[in-house]
Amino acid sequence: MVLVLRGELRLTAGKAAVQAAHAAVMLTLAAEKRDASAFDAWQAGGQKKIALVVPTLSDLESLERTARGKKIPTVWVEDAGLTEVAPGTRTCLGLGPAPASEVDAITGELPLL
């Protein structure tokens, strides 16, 4: 599971953590519903997660298209905008869970958050 934040928003560490947590929860609930046995395997494997960062929304959108093209599950986090950003702002893209090799192929070059 890869949680990709949008660097240009310059979120605080706490706000970024919450966006990543939103994405992880949404991906988890979707995975559980979609394929319980694959989900159990991911859980048993330590529920691996990593947080990465791209500069802009356009980078995030491009990553989402690539992931969808490869059938990797994706989810957008839109912030309610009560604090640091405007309502409905896309703050984070979640990817997975998916085999490490598939995810690495599209996110392996991105820097850690």
Place this chain on the structure above:
Amino acid sequence: MVLVLRGELRLTAGKAAVQAAHAAVMLTLAAEKRDASAFDAWQAGGQKKIALVVPTLSDLESLERTARGKKIPTVWVEDAGLTEVAPGTRTCLGLGPAPASEVDAITGELPLL
């Protein structure tokens, strides 16, 4: 849902985000199993989350005892220790989901991460 990080570990933003995401996923799966209708209500209410910080492990342990005394669900995140901390290190305490008034009573004074 409150995700409380351990300040003394001085985790990077990315590492902190992953710990918070682990806690959120664990709390979510436990809540779903424990009480589906309360879980649905929390989901429908926007799945509120906040990330806070306490200085030390002892502060985190004290918070966990208080939460358990008030029947607020808790979960510990222990890091596999592949990168920034030793294996098994407790990095984050997750609390909830629970009514805001109950959670605020025990975490309302803590600083944002």
